Amino acid sequence: xxxxxxxxxxxxGEEPKLSILDALYLPAIASGVATAIRHAVSGKATTxxxxxxEPEIPPNxxxxxxLNRDEEGRVKCVxxxxxxxxxxANCIEIIAAPAPKDDPHWKDRxxxxxxxxxxxLRCIYCGMCEEACPxxxxxxxxxxxxxxxSRQEMIxxxxxxxxxxDETVKSGKDPVxxxxxxxxxxxxxAATAKQAPPPPGRGRRG
Amino acid sequence: xxxxxKESWPILWPTLAAIGVILAVVPLLGLYMTFIERKLAAxxxxxxxxxxxxxxxxxxxxxxxxxxxxxxxxxxxxxxTTLYFLxxxxxxxxxxxxxxxxxxxxxxxxxEGGFRFVVQPGNDIGILFMMAISSLSAYGIIVGGWASNNKxxxxxxxxxxxxxxxxxxxxxxxxxGVIAITGSLNIEKIVEAQSGSILDWNVCWQPLALLIxxxxxxxxxxxxxxxxxxxxxxLVGGFHTEYSGIKFVLFFLAEYTHIVTxxxxxxxxxxxxxxxxxLPNPTGGTTxxxxxxxxxxxxxxxxxxxFIILLxxxxxxxxxxxxxxxxWKGLIPMGLVHLxxxxxxxxxxxxxxxxxxxxxxxxxxxxYSSVKFNASMGRWNALESGVRKTSAVSYE
Ligand code: SF4
Ligand code: SF4
Numbered sequence: 001x002x003x004x005x006x007x008x009x010x011x012x013g014e015e016p017k018l019s020i021l022d023a024l025y026l027p028a029i030a031s032g033v034a035t036a037i038r039h040a041v042s043g044k045a046t047t048x049x050x051x052x053x054e055p056e057i058p059p060n061x062x063x064x065x066x067l068n069r070d071e072e073g074r075v076k077c078v079x080x081x082x083x084x085x086x087x088x089a090n091c092i093e094i095i096a097a098p099a100p101k102d103d104p105h106w107k108d109r110x111x112x113x114x115x116x117x118x119x120x121l122r123c124i125y126c127g128m129c130e131e132a133c134p135x136x137x138x139x140x141x142x143x144x145x146x147x148x149x150s151r152q153e154m155i156x157x158x159x160x161x162x163x164x165x166d167e168t169v170k171s172g173k174d175p176v177x178x179x180x181x182x183x184x185x186x187x188x189x190a191a192t193a194k195q196a197p198p199p200p201g202r203g204r205r206g
Numbered sequence: 207x208x209x210x211x212k213e214s215w216p217i218l219w220p221t222l223a224a225i226g227v228i229l230a231v232v233p234l235l236g237l238y239m240t241f242i243e244r245k246l247a248a249x250x251x252x253x254x255x256x257x258x259x260x261x262x263x264x265x266x267x268x269x270x271x272x273x274x275x276x277x278x279x280x281x282x283x284x285x286x287t288t289l290y291f292l293x294x295x296x297x298x299x300x301x302x303x304x305x306x307x308x309x310x311x312x313x314x315x316x317x318e319g320g321f322r323f324v325v326q327p328g329n330d331i332g333i334l335f336m337m338a339i340s341s342l343s344a345y346g347i348i349v350g351g352w353a354s355n356n357k358x359x360x361x362x363x364x365x366x367x368x369x370x371x372x373x374x375x376x377x378x379x380x381x382x383g384v385i386a387i388t389g390s391l392n393i394e395k396i397v398e399a400q401s402g403s404i405l406d407w408n409v410c411w412q413p414l415a416l417l418i419x420x421x422x423x424x425x426x427x428x429x430x431x432x433x434x435x436x437x438x439x440x441l442v443g444g445f446h447t448e449y450s451g452i453k454f455v456l457f458f459l460a461e462y463t464h465i466v467t468x469x470x471x472x473x474x475x476x477x478x479x480x481x482x483x484x485l486p487n488p489t490g491g492t493t494x495x496x497x498x499x500x501x502x503x504x505x506x507x508x509x510x511x512x513f514i515i516l517l518x519x520x521x522x523x524x525x526x527x528x529x530x531x532x533x534w535k536g537l538i539p540m541g542l543v544h545l546x547x548x549x550x551x552x553x554x555x556x557x558x559x560x561x562x563x564x565x566x567x568x569x570x571x572x573x574y575s576s577v578k579f580n581a582s583m584g585r586w587n588a589l590e591s592g593v594r595k596t597s598a599v600s601y602e
Contacts (some may be wrong), residue, residue, distance in 0.1 A: 020573045020576045021572075023573070029520070031345075032521055033513075033517065035518040038244060039249065041249075045437050046252050046253070047253050049254075
């Protein structure tokens with residue numbers, strides 16, 4: 001076979017020869033068993049004891065939503081319907097209402113969401129809503145272990161989403177996208193827009 | 207009636223007690239073997255395994271048992287109902303039946319009175335009975351596969367049938383050597399013959415027989431690497447695809463009972479049973495000796511069980527033609543030659559330790575097959591380069 005001139009550009013391979021030990025199988029079996037035993041007695045389990053030891057979730061994870069508050073603790077959302085329009089799963093429902101002008105607390109705001117619900121079961125956690133939002137009011141947090149006993153329980157309303165915000169701010173788990181103080185590029189003044197991002201974990205008021 | 211019972215009570219109670227022990231221990235053992243298997247599998251795969259129920263997860267087996275007993279009984283409406291219900295029972299019954307003659311502890315030489323670790327001591331066809339009954343267990347699988355009326359189940363059953371028929375032969379051939387030299391089918395006598403030093407253990411002078419026996423027995427238990435009747439990747443679940451709940455448990459229990467039986471047989475026939483060099487012969491009858499003997503036997507058996515479980519995580523599954531080839535082209539010829547060796551040793555009155563020479567047989571076989579394989583590869587390479595040459599010519 002070797003008397004044939006072999007092309008230089010082609011890599012010629014040949015079947016490896018079967019040695020007597022290969023044909024006996026027993027050495028192969030012994031080495032397999034040895035590998036199994038070595039792992040069995042090594043005692044190095046890679047398992048994470050989940051409920052006791054929680055995994056490190058990166059801050060750019062897309063988990064449960066939150067509705068951000070502005071500096072005065074009001075809901076930051078201006079009820080522009082952008083997120084609802086962008087949502088591919090159609091799981092956001094907003095009813096807008098004019099802000100109460102006579103209330104001094106609300107006098108600088110025009111609109112706010114009277115109701116704001118997200119169906120967390122229908123959501124595909126794509127993050128389109130937070131990208132669409134002009135005032136950075138809606139964000140996806142790194143909360144991943146969401147459970148509920150009924151479908152109704154998994155439809156989050158405005159208060160629930162705001163409480164997610166409070167919770168994540170308190171535990172210092174702001175999403176990595178959290179970046180600016182007041183209402184966001186569409187509504188900010190030139191001064192606030194130049195503000196640096198808050199130090200991690202300080203929340204919106206930083 | 208009462209008189210009869212009173213008279214036969216001294217003979218009756220040890221038997222009843224032994225039956226009770228087997229009936230109580232085997233299901234428990236089956237449950238805990240699943241636990242051990244899961245735990246060992248986890249360790250081999252660098253996991254932790256069940257550790258939530260009870261200390262170290264020890265109650266996991268109990269939890270599994272309770273769960274599976276409470277499970278819904280799904281009976282598909284396309285099955286042959288009678289056979290469908292019969293199959294798991296048959297499977298477990300034959301598996302347990304084989305335990306009748308199996309000593310699970312040292313058996314005193316005088317069979318009078320007192321508790322003995324076997325249901326029927328001194329059975330002169332013991333090993334033959336065991337072989338006969340354990341090959342019946344193929345029926346449970348075949349009937350189950352047939353009754354399920356499902357292509358995967360019937361494939362599993364057919365495979366199992368072929369496997370059983372093939373591996374019965376080397377299994378028988380391998381223990382004929384042991385039987386012929388001991389001169390008895392009685393398991394206790396076979397163990398007694400190994401009571402001397404460690405060199406008297408059958409494994410020391412018939413390693414080939416052990417190799418054949420263990421391989422064939424593994425195939426009979428449908429364990430990996432021979433678990434073709436139930437291989438998940440090809441056959442969903444094999445013959446028990448349609449079984450759920452308690453009926454599945456019976457199949458499962460039968461499989462584990464087979465493993466226990468095989469482990470006991472390996473320990474009894476080849477590793478000296480309850481004998482260990484340096485320990486007094488426990489069949490004399492002292493209680494301490496009996497307990498020591500029991501511990502020795504159980505230790506050997508658990509080593510074999512652990513090895514069988516470990517093998518599952520060490521070896522890949524055979525292809526079906528490889529499986530058949532191993533039996534018909536490997537184990538059976540070797541078993542036959544081994545048998546001839548035993549016959550020569552017996553008829554010429556040579557020392558039995560000469561039989562260790564048969565261990566050279568697999569090496570010779572391996573040499574032969576490697577030479578054959580390399581020659582055929584050489585032919586193939588030559589052929590291929592020939593094609594290369596002619597095609598190069600025709601293209602130029
Ligand atoms: S993450 Fe995607 S699917 Fe979920 S609410 Fe936002 S836009 Fe809709
Ligand atoms: S896009 Fe932002 S501001 Fe507009 S409705 Fe949605 S959350 Fe509110």
